[in-house]
Amino acid sequence: MASLKIPELVPSAAEDSQQLRKAFVGLGTDEARIIEILGHRNAAQRKLIRETYQTTYEKDLLKDLDGEISGDFQMWHSFSIFLNPHRITLGMLLLFNSASAYNAIQMALQRVVHLWTMDPAERDACLANEATKHLPDNNCIIMEIACARPSDDLFKVRQTYHACYKKSLEEDISDHSTEDFRKLLVPLVTAFRYEGDEVNMTLASNEAKILHEKISDNAYSDEELIRILSIRSKTQLNATFNQYNDQFGNAINKDLKSIPKDAYLKLLRSAIKCLTKPEKYFEKVLRLAMKGMGTNEESLTRVVATRAEIDMELIKERYYQRNSMPLDRVISDDTSGGYERMLLALIGHGDL
Amino acid sequence: MASLKIPELVPSAAEDSQQLRKAFVGLGTDEARIIEILGHRNAAQRKLIRETYQTTYEKDLLKDLDGEISGDFQMWHSFSIFLNPHRITLGMLLLFNSASAYNAIQMALQRVVHLWTMDPAERDACLANEATKHLPDNNCIIMEIACARPSDDLFKVRQTYHACYKKSLEEDISDHSTEDFRKLLVPLVTAFRYEGDEVNMTLASNEAKILHEKISDNAYSDEELIRILSIRSKTQLNATFNQYNDQFGNAINKDLKSIPKDAYLKLLRSAIKCLTKPEKYFEKVLRLAMKGMGTNEESLTRVVATRAEIDMELIKERYYQRNSMPLDRVISDDTSGGYERMLLALIGHGDL
Numbered sequence: 001m002a003s004l005k006i007p008e009l010v011p012s013a014a015e016d017s018q019q020l021r022k023a024f025v026g027l028g029t030d031e032a033r034i035i036e037i038l039g040h041r042n043a044a045q046r047k048l049i050r051e052t053y054q055t056t057y058e059k060d061l062l063k064d065l066d067g068e069i070s071g072d073f074q075m076w077h078s079f080s081i082f083l084n085p086h087r088i089t090l091g092m093l094l095l096f097n098s099a100s101a102y103n104a105i106q107m108a109l110q111r112v113v114h115l116w117t118m119d120p121a122e123r124d125a126c127l128a129n130e131a132t133k134h135l136p137d138n139n140c141i142i143m144e145i146a147c148a149r150p151s152d153d154l155f156k157v158r159q160t161y162h163a164c165y166k167k168s169l170e171e172d173i174s175d176h177s178t179e180d181f182r183k184l185l186v187p188l189v190t191a192f193r194y195e196g197d198e199v200n201m202t203l204a205s206n207e208a209k210i211l212h213e214k215i216s217d218n219a220y221s222d223e224e225l226i227r228i229l230s231i232r233s234k235t236q237l238n239a240t241f242n243q244y245n246d247q248f249g250n251a252i253n254k255d256l257k258s259i260p261k262d263a264y265l266k267l268l269r270s271a272i273k274c275l276t277k278p279e280k281y282f283e284k285v286l287r288l289a290m291k292g293m294g295t296n297e298e299s300l301t302r303v304v305a306t307r308a309e310i311d312m313e314l315i316k317e318r319y320y321q322r323n324s325m326p327l328d329r330v331i332s333d334d335t336s337g338g339y340e341r342m343l344l345a346l347i348g349h350g351d352l
Numbered sequence: 353m354a355s356l357k358i359p360e361l362v363p364s365a366a367e368d369s370q371q372l373r374k375a376f377v378g379l380g381t382d383e384a385r386i387i388e389i390l391g392h393r394n395a396a397q398r399k400l401i402r403e404t405y406q407t408t409y410e411k412d413l414l415k416d417l418d419g420e421i422s423g424d425f426q427m428w429h430s431f432s433i434f435l436n437p438h439r440i441t442l443g444m445l446l447l448f449n450s451a452s453a454y455n456a457i458q459m460a461l462q463r464v465v466h467l468w469t470m471d472p473a474e475r476d477a478c479l480a481n482e483a484t485k486h487l488p489d490n491n492c493i494i495m496e497i498a499c500a501r502p503s504d505d506l507f508k509v510r511q512t513y514h515a516c517y518k519k520s521l522e523e524d525i526s527d528h529s530t531e532d533f534r535k536l537l538v539p540l541v542t543a544f545r546y547e548g549d550e551v552n553m554t555l556a557s558n559e560a561k562i563l564h565e566k567i568s569d570n571a572y573s574d575e576e577l578i579r580i581l582s583i584r585s586k587t588q589l590n591a592t593f594n595q596y597n598d599q600f601g602n603a604i605n606k607d608l609k610s611i612p613k614d615a616y617l618k619l620l621r622s623a624i625k626c627l628t629k630p631e632k633y634f635e636k637v638l639r640l641a642m643k644g645m646g647t648n649e650e651s652l653t654r655v656v657a658t659r660a661e662i663d664m665e666l667i668k669e670r671y672y673q674r675n676s677m678p679l680d681r682v683i684s685d686d687t688s689g690g691y692e693r694m695l696l697a698l699i700g701h702g703d704l
Contacts, residue, residue, distance in 0.1 A: 151514075155507060158544050168546045170583045183575065186583070190542040192510050194520045223535065231522045231538070 003312030003348035006040055013048040016041070017056055020049070020064075029068040031109065031338040038113060039345030040352065043120055043309060050117065062117060069110040069338070108297045108339040115305040116346065121156035124149065125164055127302065128157065128189075132172040136181050139267055140285075141302070142173055146188035147274035148281070151195055158189070180221040180264045187230035188271065194233040201243075204236065208243035215255050220268060229271060238276045279314040282307055283322055286315065295334045300343070308346040316347065355664030355700035358392055365400040368393070369408055372401070372416075381420040383461070383690040390465060391697030392704065395472055395661060402469065414469060421462040421690070460649045460691040467657040468698065473508035476501065477516050479654065480509065480541075484524040488533050491619055492637075493654070494525055498540035499626035500633070503547055510541070532573040532616045539582035540623065546585040553595075556588065560595035567607050572620060581623065590628045631666040634659055635674055638667065647686045652695070660698040668699065 011019070016037050023030035023037075038046065053061040115123050124145045131138035145157060161169040173185050207228050214225040232240065244252045253269045273281040282303050289299040307315055319327040328349040332340060344350065363371070368389050375382035375389075390398065405413040467475050476497045483490035497509060513521040525537050559580050566577040584592065596604045605621045625633040634655050641651040659667055671679045680701040684692060696702065 155544070162544075162546050162548075166546065166548050166550055167585070168544060168583060170544075171546070174579055174583055182579075186579065187539075187542070190539070190544065192507070192514075192520060192522075192542065194514050194518065194523070196514075196518050198518055227526060227534075227538065231520060231526055233519075 001311060001313035002309045003316065004040070004042060004308045004346060005348050005352050006042060006045075007352050010041070010045060013045070013052040014056070016045075016049045017053040017061075020053065020061065021057060024064055024068045031069065032341070034065070034069070034113065035338065035342050035345055038117055039342055046117055047119055062114060065113050065117060066110055069113060070106055102337075105335075105337040105339050108301065108335070109337065109342055111297070112301045112305055112339060112342050112346075115301060116308075116342075119160075120306075120309075121153065121160040122164070123305065124153075124157040125160040125169070127306075128161065128169055129165055129172065132169075132176045135173075135176045136178070136263060139177065139181055139185060139263075140270055142185050143188060143267055143271050144274060144281075144306075146185070146191065147271050148278045151191070151193050154189070155192060181267065183221050183223075184226055184229075184264070184267065184271070187226055191230045193231070196233065197235055198233075199236055199239045201239065204239035204243045205247070207232070207240045208247055211240070211244055211252060212248050212255075215252070218258070220256070220265060229275070234275050237272075241272065241276060279311050279318045282311075282315045283318040286319060286327065287323060290330050290334045297335075297339075300331070300335075304343050304346050308348075312347055353663060353665035354661045355668065356392070356394060356660045356698060357700050357704050358394060358397075359704050362393070362397060365397070365404040366408070368397075368401045369405040369413075372405065372413065373409060376416055376420045383421065384693070386417070386421070386465065387690065387694050387697055390469055391694055398469055399471055414466060417465050417469060418462055421465060422458055454689075457687075457689040457691050460653065460687070461689065461694055463649070464653045464657055464691060464694050464698075467653060468660075468694075471512075472658075472661070473505065473512040474516070475657065476505075476509040477512040477521070479658075480513065480521055481517055481524065484521075484528045487525075487528045488530070488615060491529065491533055491537060491615075492622055494537050495540060495619055495623050496626060496633075496658075498537070498543065499623050500630045503543070503545050506541070507544060533619065535573050535575075536578055536581075536616070536619065536623070539578055543582045545583070548585065549587055550585075551588055551591045553591065556591035556595045557599070559584070559592045560599055563592070563596055563604060564600050564607075567604070570610070572608070572617060581627070586627050589624075593624065593628060631663055631670045634663075634667045635670040638671060638679065639675060642682050642686045649687075649691075652683070652687075656695050656698050660700075664699055 019033060019037055023033040037049075041049065050061045053059065053064075115127075118126065127141055128145050131141035135142075146154060149157065158169050161167075161172075165172070170186050170189055173189060174182055177185060210224055211228060214220070214222045219225065228240070229237070241252050244250075248255070253272055256265050256269050256272070259265055270281060273284075285299050285303050289296040289303070303315075304312070316327045319325075319330075323330070328344055328347060331343050331347070335343060371385060371389055375385040389401075393401065402413045405411070405416075467479070470478065479493055480497050483493035487494075498506060501509065510521050513519075513524075517524070522538050522542055525541060526534055529537060562576055563580060566572070566574045571577065580592070581589070593604050596602075600607070605624055608617050608621050608624070611617055622633060625636075637651050637655050641648040641655070655667075656664070668679045671677075671682075675682070680696055680699060683695050683699070687695060
């Protein structure tokens with residue numbers, strides 16, 4: 001269930017484009033207006049706004065948004081801190097330099113508005129392309145796109161990737177990853193899973209046995225194990241994991257915790273979670289992004305921008321169950337300025 | 353270049369449907385009319401005829417064609433001889449029983465008309481599904497569909513497969529194949545290759561080295577070798593195979609002939625040929641289908657039905673170069689009746 005709130009009477013794309021243009025001109029940028037418009041339009045509506053904006057002003061709305069929502073220092077250069085796993089967190093910046101902190105907030109706002117305004121397939125292709133440049137650290141982003149999107153959407157990402165980057169997504173993954181990660185990620189992104197509800201219980205039982213055998217032998221990157229995870233439908237896999245639990249007394253992900261800190265096993269567990277209970281996976285990403293001091297804005301932004309139109313209500317429910325705190329309050333505590341307001345709009349906080 | 357010939361003035365789909373209906377009613381079937389119409393319409397036109405026929409007569413044109421073009425004995429049962437690699441050939445039947453021979457011709461005609469009338473993606477999904485039931489003998493059919501179709505067409509086959517068979521193509525391949533064949537075929541059918549002309553020569557040189565290293569080690573089903581073949585664009589692969597030739601003095605397919613009769617190596621060589629010079633691959637299939645006594649109607653029908661709208665002119669050219677005989681003459685010698693006439697129509701023999 002989506003969290004995005006759309007007004008009952010949606011202005012025309014022409015009116016929205018005009019209002020956005022007004023928000024850009026003159027001194028300063030009317031961020032509140034940008035958030036009010038884009039934070040309350042679905043993918044089809046945003047697409048139409050971008051097209052209308054392009055036709056009316058002969059300018060790319062995404063580029064104008066980037067230019068208008070910016071700090072003082074060179075943004076794109078600084079943007080790299082989001083992609084660096086050893087990044088300086090927003091909290092740390094606040095302590096040292098309030099000007100830099102302001103800029104960091106603007107960059108975070110710019111990033112969420114940019115990602116959100118993109119067409120979902122274009123956004124995923126962009127996220128995946130950025131991730132391939134920082135593998136293995138960002139392999140979970142590739143995995144998310146491969147496992148948490150419906151089959152047709154994943155295919156659209158692969159199509160868009162061709163158009164944007166003049167090669168295939170699987171080539172970039174393959175060229176930038178190594179060994180076990182490559183063996184797992186390439187089949188996952190090339191999957192086109194059947195999406196019907198049919199379950200073959202005999203197959204589920206047999207494949208649960210195969211998975212258990214491979215896991216017992218520590219053969220975590222075994223070809224057969226990866227094949228099962230990458231060709232079966234999500235419904236079938238769910239039955240297989242249930243069979244695993246019933247036959248061997250443990251959830252499969254518990255048995256995959258033999259070396260808790262192992263990056264490959266962590267990715268494998270995340271893939272299994274993403275394939276069957278994506279809201280659980282995304283709740284955990286959000287929880288870790290806002291745990292303790294500092295915030296991982298990159299993860300927070302990505303999850304909100306990619307799930308607000310999909311299952312953010314489920315993620316919020318799960319978040320509350322798991323943390324006894326509503327997600328909007330935690331986001332409010334961890335973020336500020338326009339960035340906070342945009343995130344809250346997307347997770348459906350407050351009235352329209 | 354397609355061999356299919358379409359009249360300058362194409363009748364409307366309604367007229368074509370009406371003429372087909374007329375060919376069915378009364379005693380006997382007007383096969384000449386069926387061939388005259390369907391043998392000279394492209395995929396989009398055939399699609400429209402099927403839709404119009406369905407709307408007008410509330411009947412499935414494919415089923416009516418199957419029913420009207422048939423021999424005396426139970427067709428579908430007998431159809432299995434086409435899929436059996438140890439099939440009785442048409443030539444042998446002629447010697448023993450002329451009634452059976454007549455029926456065999458009708459079945460062959462029925463098969464080519466049926467396959468041809470289908471939408472290309474539906475036809476490929478059907479061929480692939482039949483092939484999965486006779487693996488490893490029919491693994492070349494899966495390989496053809498994976499390697500000789502443009503990326504978008506291969507994806508449409510996978511989509512159609514979901515709709516027709518309630519599972520994914522890769523599941524069926526995986527469930528019915530073993531070891532090395534599975535390791536090769538699953539990545540080939542899940543490919544979505546970039547189709548641009550860009551070539552990275554450094555990559556081509558490096559990957560030629562990797563391929564040579566694996567082949568020298570007899571590691572023909574090595575993960576890296578299969579990965580290169582299944583993720584790179586066809587243009588890039590062509591450059592890689594050229595580099596292989598330049599660097600190591602042999603064409604890659606020559607080095608893959610170490611065990612000439614090995615079925616896996618044969619499939620690997622065919623895949624390489626299909627990826628870079630499909631007309632050469634299909635010429636060979638046709639040559640072998642009509643070599644010596646008897647004819648492999650299944651292969652002949654499949655190649656004509658799947659290539660008439662694609663590159664049959666190139667295949668015919670290549671056939672003439674290689675055999676010093678025009679393809680239409682060899683087809684005329686090897687086939688007869690309506691089957692012969694339909695094949696000749698599709699390969700563009702004679703005037704319209």
